[in-house]
Structures are given as C-alpha cells and as structure tokens.
Amino acid sequence: MTHSHAVLPEKKDGNRRRLLIAVIVIAAFMALEVIGGLISGSLALLADAGHMLTDAAALFMALLAVHFARRPANARHTFGWLRLTTLAAFVNAVALVLITVLIVWEAIRRFYQPQPVVGTTMLVIAFAGLMANIFVFWILHRGEDEKNMNVRAAALHVMGDLLGSVGAILAALIILWTGWTPIDPILSVFVSCLVLRSAWRLLKESINELLEGAPGAIDIAALKRKLTAALPEVRNVHHVHLWMVGEKPVMTMHVLVVPPHDHDALLERIHHFLMHEYQIAHATVQMEYRGCDGHECDLHDCGSHHGHHH
Template sequence: MGSAPEHVHTEGDLGHQHATEVTQSNERRIRLVFLLTAGYALVQAIGGWIAGSLALIADAGHMISDSAALLLALVAYRVARWPIDAQRTYGFHRVRVLAALANGATLLLLVAWIAWEAVQRINQPAEILAGPMLIVATIGLLVNLIGAYALWSGDSGDSNLRGALLHVVGDLLGSIGAITAAVGIMLTGWAILDPLLSVLVAGLVIRSAWGLVSDSIRVLLQATPKGIDATEIEASLRDLPGIAEVGHFHAWTLTDESIIATVHVSADQGADPLSLPPLVASWLQETRGIDHVTVQVDPRGSLLTRHT
C-alpha cells in the first residue's frame, strides 16, 4: 500500500430524492386540508374572541400549528422539485427546517399567553357565550371530518400524508373537547370548564411546538440523528471483512428522511482498498437506513481506532 491516502467516495446522485415519490393527488389533498384548516383556525380565533372562550382560542392555536405542519408538507413537495446548483449542492431542503423552527418558536409564545390567561380566568371566571362557542366548535368538527376523510382516502405509503392525517385527527379531538365544554357550560353554568379545556389544548400545542423546535435545532446543528450511535457503528464496521481500522464517522440529517454520513477506513493486509467503499455503504444502508455515504480509504496505521 502507498503512503498517500486513497480518497474513494460512494454517494447517491445529487439530484436523487430519498423520500417516497409524491403523487399530484396527494399534494392536492394536503393543499385542500391546509386551506380548510387554516381558514377554520381564523374563524375559530374570531369566534373564540366574540364568545369569550379561551378554549376556542387555544384550539385555534392548535389548528394553526397543524396548518403550519401541513404547509411544511406542501413546502417539502415543492422543494423536492427544485433543481440543485453549484452553490447549493444539497438543494433547498433546509428551507423547511427554518420554517419549522420559526413556527415552533411562535407557538411556544402563544402557549405562554394561553397559560397566563387561563390562570387569570380560573381565579376570576369570565362570562362565556356557550351558544356561539358550540356553533363554532361544531363547524370545526365538520371541517376536521372532511379533512380526515380526504387524507385517509389518499396514498397510505406517503409519509407526508400520514403525518398530516395524524395532525387532523388531533384537531378532531380538540373540536370534540370544545363541543363537550360548550355543552357542559350550557347545562351547568360552570365557566371554569373553558380555561381548564384551554390548558389541555395548550398541552397538545406545546408538545408539537417543542418537537418542531428541538428537531429543527438538532438538524441545524448537524447533530447525529436519533438512533445513530457513532461509536457502535465504528465498532461494527471494524468487524466487516477486509477492514483493519475505522474512524471519523459522522452522520447528520439533510431532510426528515435522508441521512448523510462520512467515514474513514483502512484495509487489512491483502485486501483490495477499492472494495471497501461499496461494502461500507451497503452495510450502512441495509442496517441503519443511511443511503448517502462518503467513504475515505486511508493507509493502514493512520487511524486512531484500530481493529482488535
């Protein structure tokens, strides 16, 4: 073996998309549900303000968070079609991550306001117009039923569509909760049901909002994706035939469904260095689902982690 490192790379085509192929039908379904959800969120916010219902306003925040998730799904469809160029060799996939971070941060502020207002109303209950509250919540139930049916009847193999359906189901439960609270207030006069429900809905919002923020930060910091243990992977690669040493394994997320990795290896005595990149890339794809791999073959003895 020569003294100079052999830089051997195995990667997918730069324009290759790793997500499930999206049909125009699925995109139209998500666009329809986005328009329904965003439109109703506005109606619900106005109705909640008129009825004095914090629960409706909180659920409007929940609908806004799900509208944002649907919008991000639409962005993902469109971004996947944008061509790469010499300055953006990975394309524009991180646009979705930036949008998710902004959306999550905004929703956390909304949750803080809802929690503060709920505490005030629990201490000093306000008058709730249960009739208008019931009407707005019932409209929401119908909107969410339509949205759930539109998504459920689409391609179940599309991860964007499945994610959108889960968000709409969450909105459906929120509408049922608002209807229950409105009926409870009408029957009992207990206005405290409204702020109590708003706290429960805020819990749903903060869960999704924090998930958006934390996942976005992980991606932007190029943290190792969840479920990927660099030390364990290096140890496993070291056991593959023909590999003497493994080191400098790095992995990061490009998009929700695309992980990129780089790793350095060296060949055992008598092994063909050119056989190692496809071997390593194939193993990482089959065992860890990493389908965009760059492998560098270095001279034996140049890596700190050695085969034992």
Template sequence: MSSHGHQHGSGHTHGGDGHAGHAHGVSADADRRWLTIALALITGFMAIEVVIGVIARSLALISDAAHMLTDAVSIVLALIAMRLAARPARGGFTYGLKRAEILSAQANGLTLLLLGAWLAYEAVERLIDPPEVEGGLVLVTALAGIVVNVAAAWCISKANRSSLNVEGAYQHILNDLFAFIGTAVAGLVVLLTGFARADGIATLVVVALMFKAGYGLLRESGRVFLEAAPAGVDPDALGDELAAQPSVVEVHDLHVWQITSGEPALSAHVLVEPGGDCHGVRRGLEDLLRQDHGITHSTLQVDHAPVPVFAGDLPDGRDLLSARDSSHCAEAHGPVHRPTPHEH
C-alpha cells in the same frame, strides 16, 4: 487508488439517490394536494367562526379562530418549504434547499409554544374572572369545528408524515382538534351547569398538549440542524460493525447525519489491510449500509493501511494510530474503530 475509489463510490451512491428522488417527487405532489385540501377546509371554516364569534361575543370562539389562523399559516409554510426543497441543487447550495422543510418544522414548533403561552395566560385570566359565555352557540360551533378538523387531520395524515415539515402542520391541526373538543365540552358544561370556569380549565389541558407537540418538533428539527445522527442509529455501534468487516483494519472520521427528514447520509475514512481490495471493501460496506441501515447516501474514502499494521511490529512498539501516514487525518474526528483481535 483511494481517489479513484472515492469518485467511483460517489457516482454509485448518487445513482441510488436519483431513484429515491424520483419516488419522492411523485409523493411530494400527492402531499401538496392533501395539504391544499386541508388548507381550503380550515380557511373556509375560520372565516365563518370569526363571524359567529363576533355575533356571540365569544372570546373562546375568536381565540379558536386565531388558532386556526396559525394552522393555515403552518400549512402554507409546509407547502412553500416543499416547493423550495424540490428545487435542484445548484451554486453554493450543494444540497439544494432541502432543509427549508426543517426550518418550517422549527417555525411550527415555535408557534405552537408561543400560542400555548398566550392561551395559558388567557385561561388563567378566565379562571380568576370568568366572563359570560353563551354555552349553546359555543357548543354548536365547536362541534362543527371538530368535524372540519377531523377532515383536515385525515387529509394531512394521508401525506408523508415521516417528513418533519408535514408532521409540523399535522400537530397544529391535531392540537386545534383537541382545542375544539375542549371548547365543546366546556360549552356543554356551561350550558348544563352554568360553571363558566370550565372554559379556562379545558384550555389549560389543550395548552399542555400544545407544549408537548411544540417541544417535540423543536427537539427533532434541532437534531437535524446540529448534524446529530438520525434516531435509531448509534454511530459507535455502526463504526464497530464496519470495522469488523473482512479486510478492514480501521474506521475513523465517521459522520452520520440527516440532510432532511428521511435522508440520512454517512461519510467515513476506511483503512484496508495491505494487499486488500479497496474497491471490493467499499462496495461491501455500501451494501451493508444500504441494506441493514437504510443509508443510501454514503461517501467512503478507502485507503490501504501503512505497513506495518499491528502493534508490536514497529521497533518502538507504536500502534497503527501513531504510525499512520501524517499526510492525511492528522487528528481523527471522534472515536477510532478497529476490529477486535479475534476478528482478524
């Protein structure tokens, strides 16, 4: 009974997944196009900036160009990850390579932190011993950089930012935009007042923003790798909600995780009262998960609860948990959810 229900449930949910996958494929092509345009803008301006930086002997501009290089790398990483994630599942990779996108997001977060540390070191050195800065040339180039980064950021914002992978590239571009604004302000201050330390102060403000963005990306990608429940989903509350449905006696081994950004998955073992309709209960739970929680990929093992069901029915007063058939789920992973007495 339960085996058949399980297979039928899998087929049902995979069908839903297929439609979602098709829509995702169309948007992925658009994402690639927008990211490629942003990449062309950034690499073109980066080459010009290196030349101007060398001519002006400006470390500020050359370090900005280095930052743009990491932007370009982050976009290339995002594009490669998209290609890998689009490959069909086969062989030992039963989910395909969807988590390549999460690896890319983690790499982007890490490079933001490392680059922030390097820029912080450079900024402190400049505060201690400020170099000669050609304010005019720095200001003009930084203003041009702002225009290029606004255009690149707009391109990436048109892509699917709910993907951690795209968000990683976006955070790189956004931080580079802040860096150029900081550089432009510093260039203006140097030009008007001759206060060379303005460059280092502006850099430290940008570093703080980089650390914030990098930490956010590492935290979110870490949650996916550690199989944590998606943000906004409380597994305990969800388990109680499933257990409260008609004919459900108990829910245990409940797991909620993300395959990749925007692809939540759930599995659980559900016990139904003796004589209850296992297939009907499973379909009802799947509809609830899909409509109320946006979880389209669910695998539910549905079995009839052993008789007797309720505490006190057994001679020694044991409850359902201790009476459960020992042939499966000898020890539940996580809490066991049961309906409150007034619900049944």
C-alpha cells in the same frame, strides 16, 4: 474516497395535492375558530385554534419539503433548499411557545375573573373544527400515499388535534348544561399543554438540525459496530459525521478495510448496508488501507493539513 447518492423515488404529485388540500382546510378552520373564539368569548376555542396552527404549520412544512425536494441543487446551495423547512419549523415552534404562554396567562386570569361565554356558538364552531380534522386525516390516509413518511407524520399531527377539538366541544356542552364558565379556561390550559408538547418537540428537533446534530433515531456507535460485524473486510469505522438536511440523513465516514480484490464491489456493499439498515441514501465513504492520524479530520484543528493515503 468515493461518494454515493442513491436516487430516491420522487414524491408523487398526489402527495402534494393531498397536503395542499389539508393545509387549506386546516388554515380555514383555524381562522374560523379564532373568529368564533373572539365572538363567543371562548378561550378553549382560541387554544384549539393554536393547536390547529401547529397542524397547519406541520402540513405546510411537509408541503414545502415536497416542493423544495424537487428543486435542483446549485453551486451556491449544494443541498438545494431543503434546510428552509427546518428554519420554518424553528420560527414556528418559537411562535407557538409564545402563543401558549399567552393563552395560559389569559386562562389563569379568566379563572379568577370568569368571562361570559356563548356556549351555542362555541359548540357549533368546535364541532366544525372536529369535522375538519377528521376530513384532513381521511384525505392524508387515502390510497398508497399513506406509506409516505412525510404524509404519515403530518397525519399523526392532525390526529393529535382531534383531542383539542373534543375538549372544546366538551367545554361548550358543560357550559350549555350547567352554565359553569370556568371549564372554558380549564380546558384551554389542557389544550395548550398539547400545543406546548408539540411545539417543544418541534423546537428541539429544529435546533438539533440547525446545529448539524445527528438524528436521534440513529445510534452512531451501534452503526459502527453493526457495519464492522456485517462486512468481514471492514476493520474499523471512524471520523463519522451524520446530520440531517430536510428529511434526508447525510453521512461522511472513514472505513479502514482489508485491501479488497474488488474495491467498487466492497464500496457498493457498504452503501447497501447504510441504505437498507438506516435509510441513509446520501453517504460519502473514504476507504483506507492503513490507519489515519486521529486528528487529521478534526474540524477544530484548523492548522492541520488533510492528506490521505489509499
């Protein structure tokens, strides 16, 4: 049995600076929208602030991932602190769901009991929020760092918030032109649905990772078939365990092979397949020359002893 941990290129300091700028800008304008929403009485602004909170949280977690990925593992935390970002995502998602429920509840109440809204204040702050999102989106797409998966995902999250800012601007314009204030709670519900969609996806992904679930993007059954077909020496792939630690997929598996002339070369080909087909850089592969007992690696079979023949 052997283990390989391919060394991934270290995230550049440029990513960290861009993400830090983005977090500061988004957090500042989120606070501005909260204050503006309270002053103007606009629920749409508060809903958009909730959406900007999802952006700030996503950017902050991306920044944490960049920072904690650089910290070495130790004897107690053998994977380092990468799972901290998952825990933060879970707490953030639960908070966002609660915020969305409160905003929708208030929107329903305001629809039946309209409240005065200061359209001019609402318009100015909503437009400033839109400019902030455009600026952050531009920052995250500058230079070669746009190819970084972490940064690209954060940028896509920010792009979704542009729609919320546009909605708040439309509500402000309608109120200024027509004086019809119910458009404010109506659009706040629409923006809240965007928040809930992002929060629900984040909640599912974080729970799946905390429960050591396999990433949805990787089909384990297909991986086993493709590996067997790609390498003639591989007869069977079993006892596959795949989970995520931060952004990194981690795998262990048993591979039944025809006894090779060059053990290390075959092992290198297996790791090459995992890395280039599935971007799995951290894999522990146990090569076997005869089949093992189907229950000897069952985590639920606490009474069995684990022994392997090579």
